[in-house]
Amino acid sequence: MNAPIHIAGLTCQELQQSAAELLTHGRGIASRVYRDALRYGRFAPERHGLSERAVADWRAHFQFSLPEVLRVVSEEAETGTTAKAVLKLSDGLECECVLLPMGRGRSTLCVSSQVGCKMGCRFCETARMGLLRSMSASEIVSQLLTARHVLGWEFRNVVFMGMGEALDNPQLPAALRILTDGSGLGMSQERITVCTVGRLDGIATLQALGMKRLNLSISLNAANDALRSELMPINRVAPLSELSLALQRYRPRANFVLGVNYCLMPGKNDSAEHAREVAEFCKPIGRVMVNIIPYNPGSVPITRAPSEDEIDAFIGQLRDHGLPVRRRITKGRSVMAACGQLGNVELRSLRKKPGAAIPPA
Numbered sequence: 001m002n003a004p005i006h007i008a009g010l011t012c013q014e015l016q017q018s019a020a021e022l023l024t025h026g027r028g029i030a031s032r033v034y035r036d037a038l039r040y041g042r043f044a045p046e047r048h049g050l051s052e053r054a055v056a057d058w059r060a061h062f063q064f065s066l067p068e069v070l071r072v073v074s075e076e077a078e079t080g081t082t083a084k085a086v087l088k089l090s091d092g093l094e095c096e097c098v099l100l101p102m103g104r105g106r107s108t109l110c111v112s113s114q115v116g117c118k119m120g121c122r123f124c125e126t127a128r129m130g131l132l133r134s135m136s137a138s139e140i141v142s143q144l145l146t147a148r149h150v151l152g153w154e155f156r157n158v159v160f161m162g163m164g165e166a167l168d169n170p171q172l173p174a175a176l177r178i179l180t181d182g183s184g185l186g187m188s189q190e191r192i193t194v195c196t197v198g199r200l201d202g203i204a205t206l207q208a209l210g211m212k213r214l215n216l217s218i219s220l221n222a223a224n225d226a227l228r229s230e231l232m233p234i235n236r237v238a239p240l241s242e243l244s245l246a247l248q249r250y251r252p253r254a255n256f257v258l259g260v261n262y263c264l265m266p267g268k269n270d271s272a273e274h275a276r277e278v279a280e281f282c283k284p285i286g287r288v289m290v291n292i293i294p295y296n297p298g299s300v301p302i303t304r305a306p307s308e309d310e311i312d313a314f315i316g317q318l319r320d321h322g323l324p325v326r327r328r329i330t331k332g333r334s335v336m337a338a339c340g341q342l343g344n345v346e347l348r349s350l351r352k353k354p355g356a357a358i359p360p361a
């Protein structure tokens with residue numbers, strides 16, 4: 001017999017289909033088992049008046065285990081608590097998710113899509129791990145379930161900005177379908193943001209999903225090819241001109257606003273000319289919101305963190321070019337939970353095979 005199927009890796013309809021194919025008894029409670037698991041974090045077929053035999057049938061074919069929480073570190077600030085949880089996956093590897101306070105008592109959960117990453121962005125701690133593997137849909141979804149039901153975290157929004165390039169994971173569409181399945185977690189699409197370095201094939205895949213209210217943001221960080229290729233190797237196979245065309249085509253709805261994330265690195269990408277280039281890049285794309293993320297030095301810094309004056313100056317220059325800009329408040333730097341600081345380089349020793357080079361975009 002095959003290994004039991006993880007319920008968090010299925011939509012309700014998929015669970016119903018699998019139950020119909022695999023179970024001799026008790027298949028009629030599939031939607032209730034699903035709601036139990038995805039909404040309340042429990043797998044308890046015996047709660048639904050089944051015979052012992054039917055319960056055993058369910059447990060033989062399906063399972064629902066959440067990752068072990070290895071450690072939680074947190075940092076208090078005026079805006080709230082930032083907390084990072086390190087979760088142990090079934091093969092001993094680890095992923096990390098972060099609770100980010102967003103003000104007015106609301107929080108966002110930042111989730112990982114891969115263990116490590118092969119994109120090689122120079123400002124990012126995760127890049128130092130290389131790619132160990134992509135996470136399965138059930139592992140992605142289990143981060144939310146663990147955060148909610150084990151850690152007791154409350155959050156409204158989910159962003160794919162943790163470890164890994166979300167659009168490099170072929171399981172992302174499955175995870176999105178599960179997150180938004182009204183029979184389970186039922187998240188609305190507008191509460192989910194996928195962030196990418198600019199995987200052109202991935203952007204097209206996302207568009208083909210037809211999730212018109214999903215949010216997308218790109219990690220720009222430089223708007224000239226020489227500098228962007230230096231900071232982000234993906235730019236060598238997907239240069240700015242091609243990225244721009246892909247983003248101009250990605251208009252899932254009339255009022256869509258593309259998030260443009262810009263990690264501000266003093267002495268690297270913070271001049272007036274850099275600001276002008278960002279404005280030029282954004283012009284043909286349509287509505288954007290530029291998010292300025294102050295650089296967080298990791299264990300091998302490529303520069304220092306920008307000062308408040310430097311951040312204000314760059315934001316002012318972008319606004320002078322007519323761009324809407326938000327400043328991301330730095331959260332979690334002291335516990336290595338800030339943007340670009342996730343990852344456990346020691347896990348590289350567990351790598352079974354080396355991550356491949358940057359794939360064709």
Ligand code: SF4
Pocket residue numbers: 117118119120121124125126127162163164165197219340
């Ligand atoms: S910034 Fe994102 S895509 Fe780039 S290396 Fe880090 S995790 Fe990967």
